[in-house]
Amino acid sequence: MANLNELTISELAKGFRAGKFSSAEVTKDCLKRIEERNNELNAFVTVTEKEALKSAEECDKVFADYMAGAKNVSAVKSKNLLSPLFGVPMALKDIFNTRGIKTTCCSPGLRDFIPPYDATVVEKLKAAGAVIVGKTNMDEFACGASTEYSCFGVTKNPHDLSKVAGGSSGGSAVAVADNMCAYAMGTDTGGSIRQPASFCGVYGLKVTYGRVSRSGVTALASSWDSVGHFARSVSDIASVLQVTAGQDRRDMTTPPKPVPDYSSFLGKGVKGVKIGLPKEYFGEGVEKETRDVVLAAVKRLEKAGANVVDVSLPMTKYAVAVYYICMPAELSANLERYDGIRYGKKPSKDPSDLVDFYFKARGEFFGDEIKRRIMIGTYVLSAGYMDAYYKKAMKVRTLIIKDFEDAFKKVDVLVAPVFPFPAFGIGEKANDPLAMYTADALTIPANAAGLPSLACPAGSSTAGRTEVRGATLTGLPIGLQIIAPQFEEGRCLQVGEVV
């Protein structure tokens, strides 16, 4: 059976248990696809072929024992005690610590860094039988919206090789979109999962802040970072979330909230579900074609029984300013540890004393975008400016959160575009950082309030023609996002299935 790499997690899980194919066969197909495509697309920075095949073999042994030991074959099929992720190939954004395997955050200074431990999420996925095929490309330290700021080069969009894949989790999005693996992990601080998902035509979930442990995940902005993942179906998204969600004693920001059975939200439909359309997300800053595709999807939800109402989130226009003050401030603090001593190399030119050592080491450690953001962060936290910028931004953040609280009194979920336009050309926005920043306006608010948001493919932009999900996309994908209150990922899944 060829092209096993194109199957979803649910299809693979069924196939394994029916004895149709083995994890080793699926993994080999994925590795073959990576070999064929990665030189062009540059989605992977590290391919762990040996480790993946070894894991796949171990998974196959478990399956064989399990099937042989089961007296009632139908019992095996109906009540599987192994996670649906068992034996399924996947990829990790290069920001997740993997013991013994390079974890670089695509930064020049961390090119050779090998972590001594696995991130909690990686531990959980390995325990569930994940087969890790490699680490994916990203914007350096997750700072960017195009995966152009990586020290390993740009990741291209498989739908149009002249366009960006989106970022910062561009590599993971492409790995899933181009069938190099069944699912991939990413992080979302200001849109870094949802935007590449939208650009590449796959599903991308940003979880509630604190739903998934960030222990072992390099921190960018500690009060904004969320772990999440990409997959090719909503049911797959639910399967992965079931494994990764949960409190972790190594991450104090994970509350003791119970993890529901996410599969129970699938197949429920949207009858009677109240959907809010925040008018600020459909304004003139958003391209008409994007608005049309999203509104057409909303019409489909309405036909399926949902009640659609207009709502308003008046603080939306301040979200970018709040984010680009608070995030660089937290980033500058988190990146202080990269000093050429604890991490990275000592400088190439001889320093004159310790302080000079730091200057030179850090000057060589980071790329341009990181330096820019460290500078912004240091500035807003410096004496004389902290009240005017940082404290003010923290107060406006409170007001943004209140906007959502008010909206969710009236509706169950919010539906909106993810980005004002589909994938842009490689190099097009490189010289205008401010233009890049303001385009994050639609994704940032969910991070400000720590809300879950699921990006779903909604259609594509092909000169006025709208393709419905399921038909072959020939243009550039356009996604929508479904935002829910904290810890209500189930609602996102329920509505996302119908889009």
Place this chain on the structure above:
Amino acid sequence: MSKISEEEVRHVAKLARLELKDSEVARLSSQLSAVFEYMEILEEVDCADVKETSQVTGLENVKEEDEVVGWEVGSDFCNSTGAVPVLKNLQVGESQHRDRNGGNSVLSGEELLKCSELSVESKQILVKAAINKK
């Protein structure tokens, strides 16, 4: 809050311990000026009685009870990429103090020094100087 001068850029770079080339200073001065001009939009917002949000979990002082456990280190400690701790609960009342050189589950200082790839002198590991004194 207007333009960020090149002097201010150099000052902030000094605070952030970032060495910048002259061309970088000039570029950052104009880019940061544009960014901070954009930030002025926040002056429109009235935040008179608003509290700051530093995090969205609502959690405060997450604590964990101190549990007394033993610490066994694998016999291949020197060769592994990280210690493999095996935590076990001691009975209440059992001594929590383990002699540095006693007990078969705690590595002594001498044993740790044997793991060093660099030479040891007077119970100290000799490291290469990172800064060459001129």
